[in-house]
Amino acid sequence: MTAPSAPADTVLEIVRAALEPHGLFLRGTLNFASSDAAPLLADGRPAASVVLIGNIGGSLWQPFVRWREEAPDRGGADPLDTWSKAVIGEIARANGATAYFPSDPPWQPFQQWAMRAEGLKASPLGILIHPRYGLWHGYRGALAFAMALPADGERTTAHPCDSCVEKPCIAACPAGALERLQFDVGRCRSHLRTEAGRSGCLKRGCLARDACPVGRDYRYPRDQLHFHMAALSL
Ligand code: B12
Ligand code: SF4
Ligand code: SF4
Structure with a gap:
């Protein structure tokens, strides 16, 4: 059962505190206009607002790894999504909110929400770039x-x-997947299936992402890089 929401001015502090032990952050809030296609709440009404939740650099990796070690069987086919749903779903229930997840179809426009809430823009990779965290x-x-x-x-x-x-991100991609200033997923995936792709991007992470000079201090740890790349090449 979903709990009623705390007043608007305190609910964000409650959410922020609940996210912190999991290495997750309140990234921004967005209030919908009547012309927006707002996501629906559990009771079928259109939402008035969303709170975006995310990782900054490798912030979630250790909490996620610990959760997996506690019960290795519970992750399923996509353990990071399962973990996200466990953590964020619980916070939603406790605060009278409806949770949405980026990988659940129909895909919600997370990047558009983030552009509006945080003022970010897309990089040539398709990933939004942050002036401090870069692509991480x-x-x-x-x-x-x-x-x-x-x-x-x-x-x-x-x-x-x-x-x-x-x-430099564009030139660093050995597959030329960013040459048209739009990510060419076919070229990227074909390259990841080659020997060079397996020993390069798949092992070390996307070379284009790595070539960006912005936010290098927030680069993901090696295991996390490998985890995301393995998911992409499936
Ligand atoms: C489908 C998808 C992919 C597909 C892209 C297929 C395609 N050609 O569009 C694949 C599987 C290839 C992919 C790959 C990656 N993705 Co992706 N992906 C998505 C997903 C689930 C849906 C995107 C979408 O269509 N949304 C629906 C429309 C309506 O929403 P939107 O906000 O308007 O969509 C924007 C995007 O579609 C964007 N866009 C268009 N083409 C591409 C291509 C790529 C690669 C990306 C990242 C974005 C992008 O432009 C739209 C303009 O606003 C989103 C999550 C989400 N729900 O948005 C993650 C998401 C966009 N992906 C993300 C990431 C990080 C990646 C990877 C880096 C994962 C990795 N390996 O580490 C790679 C990037 C490739 C690389 N070189 O490393 C992040 C981006 C975070 C950020 N900082 O912006 C998201 C938001 C997921 C998340 N959990 O945060 N992805
Ligand atoms: S993973 Fe490799 S092939 Fe794919 S976009 Fe990044 S650098 Fe290019
Ligand atoms: S190297 Fe980084 S800052 Fe430069 S265009 Fe590529 S993503 Fe943007």
Whole structure:
């Protein structure tokens, strides 16, 4: 059963505190206009707002690894999604929210929400770039609420790709998957199936992502890089 929401000004603090032990962060809030296709709440009404939840750098990796070690069988085919649903689903239930997850069809427009909530823009890889975390961040879920929420989270107007003249990410991709300034998933996947792809990107992480000079301190740990790349090559 879903609990009633706390007042708007306290619910964000409650959510933030509940996320912290799991290495997850409240990334931003977005209030929907009447013209928006808002996601639906569990009772069928359109949501008034969403809270975006994500990782910054490798923040979630150790909490996730510990959770897996406690009960190796419970992860299923996609353990990071299972973990995200366990953690964020519980926070949703406790706070009267409806949880959405990026990998659940029909796909919700997480990146559009993030662009509006955080002011981010897409990089040539398709991933949104953050002026501090670079390409090393992602979204693990969103909480949809019936009430409007105060602006929260960081909002930026700085867009590193706009002033990056050389764009080393494009040249670093051995498959030429970014040459048309739009990620070519076919080229990328074909390369990952080759010997060079297996010993390169698959083992060390996406070389294009790694070539970006922004946010290098937030680069994912090796195991996490390998985990994400293995999922991409399936
Ligand atoms: C389908 C999908 C993919 C497909 C892309 C197929 C395609 N050509 O579009 C595949 C499986 C290839 C993919 C790969 C990756 N993805 Co992906 N993907 C998604 C997913 C589930 C749906 C995207 C979508 O269509 N949304 C529906 C539309 C309506 O929403 P939208 O916000 O308007 O969509 C935007 C995107 O579609 C974007 N876009 C268009 N083409 C591409 C291509 C890529 C690769 C990406 C990342 C985005 C992107 O432009 C739209 C404009 O707003 C999202 C989660 C989500 N729900 O959004 C993650 C998501 C976009 N992916 C993400 C990531 C991180 C990756 C990978 C880096 C994973 C990895 N290996 O580490 C790779 C990138 C490739 C690489 N070189 O490493 C992150 C991006 C986070 C961020 N900082 O922006 C998301 C948000 C998931 C998450 N949990 O955070 N992805
Ligand atoms: S290398 Fe430059 S263009 Fe490529 S993602 Fe990084 S900042 Fe953007
Ligand atoms: S994983 Fe490798 S082939 Fe795919 S986009 Fe990144 S650098 Fe290119």
